[in-house]
Amino acid sequence: MATTNSHVDTTKPAAPAGPLDATGAPGTLPLPHKTARLLTLAGAVTTFASTMLAWTWTAEFPGDLTYYGSPVDLQTLTLVGSVLTIALLLSGSGVRGLRWLTPGGKTAPVVLASLGTLGVAWFSAGAIAVVLGGLVNFEAGMWVAVAGSLLTVVGALGLKADEPFDPADPTLRDPGAWRRFRHSLKAPAPSPGKALPGWAELLVIAVTFGLGLYVFTYGIDTPYGELFIGFLILVGFGAGALGRAGLNQRLGQLTAKHRNVTFTAAFVAAACFPFTQSSDQYTSVAANILIFATVALGLNVVVGLAGLLDLGYVAFLGVGAYAAALVSGSETSVLGVHFPFWAAVLTGAGASLVFGVVIGAPTLRLHGDYLAIVTLGFGEIFRIGMENLDGSSGPSVTNGANGIANIPDLVIFGFNLGEDHTVAGFELGPFANYYLLMLLFTIIIVTIFRRADRSRIGRAWVAVREDETAARAMGINGFRVKLIAFALGATLAGMAGTVQAHVTSSVTPEQYQFVEVVPPNSAFLLAAVILGGMGTVSGPLIGASLLYLIPAKLQFIGEYQLLLFGLALVLLMRFRPEGLLADRRKKLEFKETGQLDVPTGGPGLSKTEA
Amino acid sequence: MITKTATSAAPYGKSGPEPVLRASGVTKRFGGLTAVRDVDLTVDSGEIVGLIGPNGAGKTTFFNCLTGLYIPTEGEVAYKGKVLPHRSHLVTQAGIARTFQNIRLFANMTVLENVLVGRHTRTKEGLFSALLRGPGFRKAERDSEQRAMELLEFTGLANKRDHLARNLPYGEQRKLEIARALASEPGLLLLDEPTAGMTAGETSATRELVLAVREKGTAVLVIEHDMRFIFNLCDRVAVLVQGQKLVEGSPELVQADERVVAAYLGTPFEGEPGEAEAAEVREAETRGGDEIHKGGRA
Structure with missing residues (x-):
């Protein structure tokens, strides 16, 4: 990147990468820097062009990749990847008007973007070969894409790394190719951004969340597994590339500055989702994701803040759902009462609160693993108890394994959530209504989480998590604050359970197991918290989305789902113990x-x- | 070794005002082992009292009995005339704060947050006020933060308020522990080996800090191995040996007591021990100790 120095914009504070260019460590492949850049550019342009060609000759492959000049599905993803690679490359080379893209690393983002493009293109080739049976099904365009993306990666690997080798590290004297590759992915932190006018900052936030909504919607709407995998590959590598480029940190500074705007923008974007859908097919997925994510956020109070490992958390969701189901006028409910929605929510949350305190009071005297085992036991006791309150093994309350069925749809202010409504020209089906209702609960729970986190009680939770003896010596009643965390977590889950009872319209004990293939269950809830990042708001939301979407989209992994789930957790703990966020x-x-x-x-x- | 002279040493300075701390007949047994046996100790207001003794003498066990971490087998502890309950957080609420021998900060909280946690007993905003964020809550948070910042300035950590506690250098972690303890507005501060592992410079800075704490009206009870530190700092020193109080008195008195020397160095040979010889050994020990500390810090 020696030539870039002359182009560095003097109006900006010197980018950290600038002075490093001359001494940047060699890339993975021994290519001259200029040649490497040209190769990358040529490869990316070729890949781009290939998406305009047909990739296969038959429409049997999902998405129909047989047209010239109009890329679809996997081709679109490849196209986006190649465009991203080109943009990052040009930005890193100092092309005017694009430099804002790479305030941090210059090479690392290109390497990651090119790898992402290669991943999508080669995955498409593999999928076509497997689905249609053999390489003969490739049209010329597919071969061009395979070659073009490979060429891009070869070029990107020849680019000089952003940072020089650490001279103090003796293992880097004569690094092997793998070490050089690892090093080329390192990127410096971005230079502090130029101060933008206030409206521009807000615009950036709004546009970002708009894009986020689009990406999320695209992921949910993917109609077949191959496209979803391609989507995951591109999003994974793309997020890595933008992170290395320093855009995440820039955005982080903006959102930290405008917390409330960010909060609002995120929920406005989420509320827009049902309006992008023409049918209820994917809004039901989204509504279930929200239930799962909200419960995970409640668990995050218990696990992430107070550090109490609760393996039976789904029982609280169940208590809320059962309590709400019993009082919501279902024909199979023994109570035969029909509370208005707000009263049902209070009943569900209150029942969960009581259940939480009753379970928490004896168990919270235990620590660590012992607490985990006991909560796991209570979770199972709840499920088995519900199965046995069927009138033959015990008193007749829950109809046993049949559960409480036909829970009527909610009617709020005369607005029946079970019917289709037209709002501003958009058709909203029942699941869209429930999605919006659930979103309201998510907002409430996110607010509770944020406010509790940054307060006296939140600090006491973290202190107890860090060192309970020291916390008690600081005057914190350890048992009391842990019980408050447990009870709050239970109440939040109970609230979510009330909505869940109406969304699924029936509650059965089988929904509340420790582990099964369909989230939410205790194991997946905990996994969502850990995968996303403990103690954060967005972590469990993203973790829950991934854990719900992956099994829902990739039906073919079917019976191997739990195996893959376990494998993924082991890999995560090895390589990213702090979670995604x-x-x-x-x-x-x-x-x-x-x-x-x-x-x-x-x-x-x-x-x-x- | 030592003989049964135990608590025979005369109490010192009894005629003052009501003591901040009065421990009477504190005994702690772990099964068959008596770690602390029938120890009486008082700390008057505005006083700095030292507690010394060889390793395993039961100093920290005694501290834990005072702060409610252990329940004494016999005896009781009173703070300003009120008998303390055996619950650690209630002891802190009553007005006794402590630090730990092996630093126990909340490692993954920031410096400011650590001190704010120390404010826990002096504030009462619960979960609901945190969720509603009324004006009372905001004011309490502001006041707490202001008070915590004062303490950070007092201990010289104000410019590190947003650092994680675990990233502070060792000496500053010790200081932060003191700041955190002071945040609970204690009438008595218990310091468990505040200069362990410190260089000579850091030790003298700690001495200044403890004296400044006393200036603010807080009595201090300090456990230490560094004799020079203790004798330069304390108004009164008690010596604990094998769980029993051997001597109590002014630093000069304790320093001169042969039984203390014997407890640390073993019984002198038959015949005259020789003051010069004892002084030489003592000198060598303190110097050696300093060097070890320095070596440990390097």
Whole structure:
């Protein structure tokens, strides 16, 4: 990147990558930097062109990739990947008007984007070969895509790394190809951004959440598994590339500055989702994701903040759902009463609260693994208890394994959530209504989480999690604050359970197991929290979305689902113990940053650079 | 070794005002082992009292009995005339704060958050006020933060407020522990080996800090191995040996007591021990100790 120096915009503060260019470590492949750049560009353009050609000759492959000039599905994803690669490459080379794309790393984003494109293109080739039976089904376009994406990666691997080798590290004297590759993925933190006018910052936030909504909607709407896998590959590598480019950190600074705007924008974007759908097929998926994510967020209070490992959390969801089902006028309910919705919510939350305190009071005297085992036991006791309250093994309350069925749809202010409504020209089906209702609960629970986190009680939870003896010596009644966390978590789950009872319209004991293939269950809830990132708001939301969508979209993994789930968790714990989205503290806890400073502005930006 | 002279040493300075702390007949047995046996100790207001003794003498066990982490087998502890319950958080609420021998900060909280946790007993905003965020809550949070910042300035950590506690250098972690303990507005501060592992410079800074704490009206009870630190700092020193109080008195008195020397160095040979010889050994020990500390820090 030696030539870029002359192009560095002087109006900007010197980018950290600038002075490093001359000494940047060699890339994985021994190519001259200029040649490598040309190769990358040529490869990406070829890949781009290939998406305009037909990839196969028959329409049997899902999506019909037989047309010239109009890329569809997997071709579109490849196209997006190649465009991203080109944009990042040009930005890194200092092309005017694009430089804002790479305030941090220059090479690492290109490498990741090219790998993502290669992943999608080659995965498409593999899928076509497997589905249609053999390479003979490739049209010329497919071969061009395979070659073009390979060429891009070869070129990108020849680019000089963003950072020089650490001279103090003796293992880097004569690094092998793998070490050089690992090193080429390292990127410096971005330079502090130029101050934008207030409206522009808000616009950036709005556009980002708009894009986020689009990406999420695309993922949910993928009609077949191959496309979803391609989508995951592209999003995974693309997020990595944008992170290395420093855009995540820039955005982090903006959202930290405008917390409430960000919060609002996120929920406006989420509320727009049902309006993008023409049928209820995917809004039901979205409504279930929201239920799952909201319960995971409640669990995050217990696990993430107070550090109490609860393996029976789904029981609280069940208590809320059963309590609401009993009082909501179902024909099979023994109570035969029909409370209005707000009263049903209070009943569900109250029942869960009582259940939480009753279970928490004796069990919270235990610590760590013992607590986990006991809560696991109580979770199963709940399910088996519900199965046996059927009139033959015990008193007749829950209809045993048949559960409480035909729970009537909600009517709020005369607005029947079970019917289709037309709002501003958009048709909203029952699941869209429930999705919007659930979103309201998510907002409430997110607010509760955020407010509790940053308060006296939230600090007491974290203190008890960190060192209970020291916390007690600081005057914190450990048992009391843990019980409050447990009860709050239970209440939140109970609230979500009330809505769930109406969405699924029946509650059975089988919905509330420790582990089964359909989330939410205790194991998946905990996994969502850990996968996404403990102690954060967005972590469990993203973790829950992934854990719900992957099994729902990839039906063919079927019986291997739990095996893959376990494998994924092991890999995650090995390579990213802090979860996908680490909170500020966890990031420093698990990764040696070599900096004593804790960033104040945004994550990852140290004070010395600010 | 030591003989049964135990609590015979005369109490010192009894005629003052009501003591901040009065421990009477505190005994702690673990099964067959008596870790602390019938120890009486008082701390008057504005006083700095030292508690010394060889390793395993039961100093920290005694501390744990005072702060409610252990329930004493016999005896009771009173703070300003009120008998303390055996619950750690209630002891802190009553007005006794402590630090730990092996630093126990909340490692993954920031410096400011650590001190704010220390404010827990002096604030009462519960979950509901946190959720509703009324004006009372905001004011309490502001006040707590202001008070915590004062303490950070007092201990010289104000510029590190947003660092994680685990990232502070060792000496500053010790200081932060003191700041966190002071946040609960204690009448008595218990310091468990505050200078362990410190360099000579850090030790003297800690001494200044403890004296400043006393200036603020807080009595201090300190466990230490560093004799020079203890004798330079304390108004009164008690010596604990094998769970029993051997001597109590002014630093000079304790320093001169042969039984204390014997407890640390073993019984002198028959005949005259020789003051010069004892002084030489003592000197060598303190110097050696310092060097070990320095080596440990390097």
